[in-house]
Amino acid sequence: MAVGPVHETLEALELVDHHCHGAVTAELDRAGFESLLTEGEAWPGFSAFDTPAGLAVRRHCAPLLDLPRHAPADTYLNRRAELGPDEVNRRFLTASGTGVFCVDTGYAPHAVTEPAQLARAAGGDAYEVVRLESVAEAVAARGVEPDGYARAFRGAAEAAARRPDVVAVKSVAAYRTGFGLDPARPTHAEVTAAARDWLARGGRLDHPVLVRQLLWTAVDLGLPLQLHAGFGDSDLRLHRADPSLLTDWLRLTAGTVPVLLLHCWPFQRQAGYLAAVFERVYLDVGLTLHHVGPSRAGAVLAEALEITPFRKLLFSSDAYGVAEFHHLGALAFRQGLAGLLQERVDADELALPDALRIARWTGRDNALRVYRLPDGEADGEAHGERAGWC
Template sequence: MGAVREALDSVRLVDHHCHGTVTADLDRGAFESLLTEGEAWPGVSPFDSPVGVAVRRHCAPLLDLPRHAPPVEYLARRSDLGWREVQRRFLRATGTDVFCVDTGYAPDRITTPQDIAEAAGGTSYEVVRLEGVAESVRAAGVEPDAYAQAFHAAALDAVRRPGVVAVKSVAAYRTGFDLDPARPSDAQVTQAARAWLGSGDRLDDPVLVRHLLWTAVDLGLPLQLHTGFGDNDIRLHRADPTHLTDWLHLTAGTVPVLLLHCWPYQRQAGYLAAVFEQVYLDVGLTLHYVGPARAGAVLTEALEITPFRKLLYSSDAYGVPEFHHLGALAFRQGLAELLQKRVDSDELDLPDALRIARWAGRDNALRVYRLRNERPEGD
């Protein structure tokens, strides 16, 4: 093991974006459905994919199984242990101190931020998903001309809850980013609200999504934005973060903007982080889907021009705690591989590499979310 990997393994991570896990024991169908962003098709098992192979290779030993254990044996052992013990083992293995948990996506019954913290022996904070706030305002009943004020008030109430450190939008899913970047007028919001409030649909009106993004700026907290890879509800070409360029010009000097996931646009995200002071990025979700074997390649592209204070770690794990473990493992292995190569070729000296590793794994997130419980190295 190289010096960089040894140092990275000792860093207590800050997972700046993740979700809870399902609070039930899972049969094969349910488990496989959570292994994929797509669907578990008849005759095509998600175990026969890069992430499925990574689970059998890297997660099986934590369940006291041999590496590459067959799916039947893996799932039987998982059931024998029970979901609580499985969660505890995988979350403890991540070496994560802090979890920032998006609580806005819960089609299944999942663990809370506090549940995650207790299982991992760490600390948790909440990330408020603003589309959910907007949809709760509609559900409560509001007149079109009062929608803007009601949404702002509800969002303000949400971010004032104890432990909230950021807001998030899934505009990439709802409309894509190729939107008019300007703040919509009151009249435009009222007109759009009139149509949406009577529709019963999720929030996908372009004017109201623009209004949501500008409201996020007004709230003053870091704003997380899903970009790139997602399930088949997304239109990937519209989730390219460079569509945000004009909006980023207009919002310069306001709030940090955290570009989540990014694949296959990690280079575009790196460009934005290099030219806009407020932009940061991660490649969470991507890493457990490509697996530790390819994590270094993705991180290499993400860091081609990204300033080292702009890369954060996240797992974006949802549903199964295996993803928390794989995300942390792939991040440590991939970043160590990248940095060690640069040290070995004399592109970096070792102290610089160790500082970059700590920044990406921990200190950058502590800084952005103002969670500093210690002085970040290099300050």
């Protein structure tokens, strides 16, 4: 892509990745690596390298392993194994140009870097995002009576939220029940009856009443609430992950905590509508960008920004497992947003100073403001708003 002022600004910008996960610390064989390249399952005769994400890895990640662009998959994996996981993670995390990571620690089917390890490898800082379903399931695993569940969960959630460096909580309600829930806060009697049912059968937290209670507890905690929306693996029912299904709940919780809609594809337009009409709703298109690749990232971002206020879009990678995705997410975001903004500048739809300001807001300052993160370089307007949620 042509280099211009917007591209140069985004290229030099130290990003805030407001939602991601750790990188695997063990060596990966081909099957293990490919399983992390896709949200789908392994199919006989199918290679995850034969996807947009797989092609993007060979094109944009191979040079960071001292390989030519488009290196064959076997060559790529052999070089990756030769360098070892620590060096591979260091190279990709450093190349992402990310200064701050907000790390969801509630999903780790593999041994992955802790937030502090991730930050050290990148030469940046890291904060924790607490996944509330994991808190609830830990409460159940320790043993609790149904009539004591509500108090036990709230106490555990409050304790988790008070841990040093925790800046947000998260729910995966989109996976467990979908968003088509009764928006009202459940009564204690309803929670007790639901807990009796769930605790008797065990398993993941998937009772609609207890998911509702979890969301309302998140509001009571007072921290920003991240909500997975849209794109995910086959465990998800995509039509139930449309964030517009949250409209009534967002009305009831208006004026409380920031709600950050994660990923959103293919519902980025619905998420943009919610951000446009609700003061404290924000969104990103993380995860999507490294799966569509840098060449299509601008199209997704263009739809996300059709009506979204510019102070409402944040950057995230949602990278998990392979550090290639931390790098690819950042690269796709920089290139996609730079192309989109520069196109509008060239069409005289946007002044260059405004484009540069939007680039800084989206890549960095919006997250600093929403999560109240310390930084001395954010622009004065963002800094001045940190006294309250915006």
